[in-house]
Amino acid sequence: ILNVEQSPQSLHVQEGDSTNFTCSFPSSNFYALHWYRWETAKSPEALFVMTLNGDEKKKGRISATLNTKEGYSYLYIKGSQPEDSATYLCASNPGYGQNFVFGPGTRLSVLP
Amino acid sequence: EAGVAQSPRYKIIEKRQSVAFWCNPISGHATLYWYQQILGQGPKLLIQFQNNGVVDDSQLPKDRFSAERLKGVDSTLKIQPAKLEDSAVYLCASTGGVSREGTEAFFGQGTRLTVV
Numbered sequence: 001i002l003n004v005e006q007s008p009q010s011l012h013v014q015e016g017d018s019t020n021f022t023c024s025f026p027s028s029n030f031y032a033l034h035w036y037r038w039e040t041a042k043s044p045e046a047l048f049v050m051t052l053n054g055d056e057k058k059k060g061r062i063s064a065t066l067n068t069k070e071g072y073s074y075l076y077i078k079g080s081q082p083e084d085s086a087t088y089l090c091a092s093n094p095g096y097g098q099n100f101v102f103g104p105g106t107r108l109s110v111l112p
Numbered sequence: 113e114a115g116v117a118q119s120p121r122y123k124i125i126e127k128r129q130s131v132a133f134w135c136n137p138i139s140g141h142a143t144l145y146w147y148q149q150i151l152g153q154g155p156k157l158l159i160q161f162q163n164n165g166v167v168d169d170s171q172l173p174k175d176r177f178s179a180e181r182l183k184g185v186d187s188t189l190k191i192q193p194a195k196l197e198d199s200a201v202y203l204c205a206s207t208g209g210v211s212r213e214g215t216e217a218f219f220g221q222g223t224r225l226t227v228v
Contacts (some may be wrong), residue, residue: 004154032215043115044155044203046216089154093215097143099168100217102154 004092014111020076021106023090027071031094033103034100035075037063039086045069047075047088080110114138117201118204118220126228134224135186137206138142143167146189147180147203155203155226161187194227 005024011075013019025033032051038044048057053068061078078083091100117136125131137144142163147155158177160168164184172179176195181187191198201224203218 006154020170027193032212034216036219037194041221043219044205044217046218049214049216051212091154091217096212096215097162097167099145099157099160102156103151 001063003058004090004101004103006088006090006106008106009104010107011111012109012111014081015080017080017110018076018078019080019108021088021108023073023075023103025071025090025092025101025103026088027068029094030071030092031095033066033073034091034093035073036089036091037039037086038089038105041078044089077108080108082110082112084108085110116188116204116206116218116220118202121221122224122226124226124228125194127196127221130190131194132191133189133202133204135187135189135204135220137187137204137218138208138218139210141206141218142184143207144181144187145205145207146187146207149201149203149222151200158189158202161167162209168187191225194225196227199225199227 001024008048035047036044050066055066066073087105089105091102144161146158149155158172159179161181179189201222203222204220209215
C-alpha cells in the first residue's frame with residue numbers, strides 16, 4: 001500500500017498571506033497526482049490532476065507543481081481569503097483504474 | 113450534470129446495530145469507490161467497483177462490512193454490527209475518465225456516522 005504524506009497538518013494564516021503545502025508520494029509507482037479541496041459539510045472538490053514531471057497548473061489564486069522523480073507536489077495559494085479555509089487533500093493514483101491513496105490532508109484556516 | 117448522491121447525510125446508531133448507506137454515482141461512471149474518513153486522517157479506500165465487479169476490497173473489514181453494486185449503477189454499503197471505531201465520514205466517489213488527465217474522482221457529500 002502506498003504511503004502519501006502531507007505537511008503541515010494544519011495552518012493558520014491571515015487574510016492576504018500567501019501559503020503553500022507539501023504532498024510527498026512514492027515516486028516508483030506513479031500515474032497521476034490529484035489535489036482536492038474539502039470544505040466543511042461539502043463534497044471534496046477536484047482542484048488539479050497532474051501527470052507529467054515538471055507540471056505546473058493554475059486555477060485563479062491557486063497553483064500546483066509536480067516533481068515525479070523525487071515524489072513531491074506543492075500547492076500554493078496566493079493572497080489567501082477566508083473562503084480558502086478548507087482541508088486540502090492530495091491523492092496518488094499508481095495506475096489507470098487503480099485506487100487513489102490519500103494523504104491525511106492539510107487543514108487551512110484563513111483569519112479575516 | 114448531476115453530482116454523486118449519497119444518503120443519509122447523518123446517522124447516529126448504537127454499537128452492535130446495523131446501518132446502510134446508499135450512493136448513486138454520476139451517470140455513466142463505471143468506477144465507484146467507498147472511502148472511510150476518520151477524523152484527522154485521509155480517506156481510506158474500503159472498496160472499489162468497476163461496473164458491478166469488485167476491483168479492490170483488500171481493506172474492507174469483511175466480518176462486518178459489505179457492499180454491493182448489483183446493476184453496476186448505484187451501490188449500498190452496510191455495517192453489521194457497528195463498533196465505536198466505525199464512527200467516521202463515509203464518502204462515495206465515481207470516475208469515468210479514460211485519459212490520464214481525466215481520472216479525477218467526483219465525490220458525494222458523505223455520510224457522517226456516529227456510533228454510541
